[in-house]
Amino acid sequence: QKEVEQNSGPLSVPEGAIASLNCTYSDRGSQSFFWYRQYSGKSPELIMFIYSNGDKEDGRFTAQLNKASQYVSLLIRDSQPSDSATYLCAAAIDAGNMLTFGGGTRLMVKP
Amino acid sequence: NAGVTQTPKFRILKIGQSMTLQCTQDMNHNYMYWYRQDPGMGLKLIYYSVGAGITDKGEVPNGYNVSRSTTEDFPLRLELAAPSQTSVYFCASSTRRAGLAGQRSYEQYFGPGTRLTVT
Numbered sequence: 395q396k397e398v399e400q401n402s403g404p405l406s407v408p409e410g411a412i413a414s415l416n417c418t419y420s421d422r423g424s425q426s427f428f429w430y431r432q433y434s435g436k437s438p439e440l441i442m443f444i445y446s447n448g449d450k451e452d453g454r455f456t457a458q459l460n461k462a463s464q465y466v467s468l469l470i471r472d473s474q475p476s477d478s479a480t481y482l483c484a485a486a487i488d489a490g491n492m493l494t495f496g497g498g499t500r501l502m503v504k505p
Numbered sequence: 506n507a508g509v510t511q512t513p514k515f516r517i518l519k520i521g522q523s524m525t526l527q528c529t530q531d532m533n534h535n536y537m538y539w540y541r542q543d544p545g546m547g548l549k550l551i552y553y554s555v556g557a558g559i560t561d562k563g564e565v566p567n568g569y570n571v572s573r574s575t576t577e578d579f580p581l582r583l584e585l586a587a588p589s590q591t592s593v594y595f596c597a598s599s600t601r602r603a604g605l606a607g608q609r610s611y612e613q614y615f616g617p618g619t620r621l622t623v624t
Contacts, residue, residue, distance in 0.1 A: 398547070400547075402545065436617070436618075437595055437615035437616060437617055437618050438548070438595070438615050439615070440612050440613065443612075482547055482548070488611075491536055491553075491555075491599060491611050492550070492553070493548075493550070493613065495547035495548040495549075496547050497545070497546050497547045498545075498546075498547055
């Protein structure tokens, strides 16, 4: 059984702080990892994907992958109230056609 | 492009009734998916399709059926609805996208969802 685990939160951070979201996965065969953002009542949207160990940066977002520890994280710098949403971590054994999703972490950014 | 569209947005079914959730995409994507999302939970894959005429089961297929007669459409059929099928249903389609250093991945685009209640 492939599993992706996330702390459900809520994770509360003040505006301007760094939000750190974490995810662990059980299938060592997982090759690619995705972070989706989901606003309340809306559908998920892709914000980052990562394949290689280390960091990948895109604007205020940094994804980090440690395959030895089976650990993925998402850092959001200079958090804004508009970042308040649920963040879903997903893992795939391929390039992303077949995703296993975690339960999501709810982030609240307080002005 | 409208992207991925789903109908209806909301539906209430009585136990034992049947219905079809419609999904259409206009992006010419080969891959399409159906997920369900229970409150406070992640997405569970019900069925997927790699192209017209080809479908396969996902993690939670029991109680559902799909067909894919065209690239654009991927309807999900619920037979004999049960309260356990109360959920939000998302349809998605995917295409390959280029990333940094030549990495490629499949980005899944989601429809707006259908909120289904079975009572």
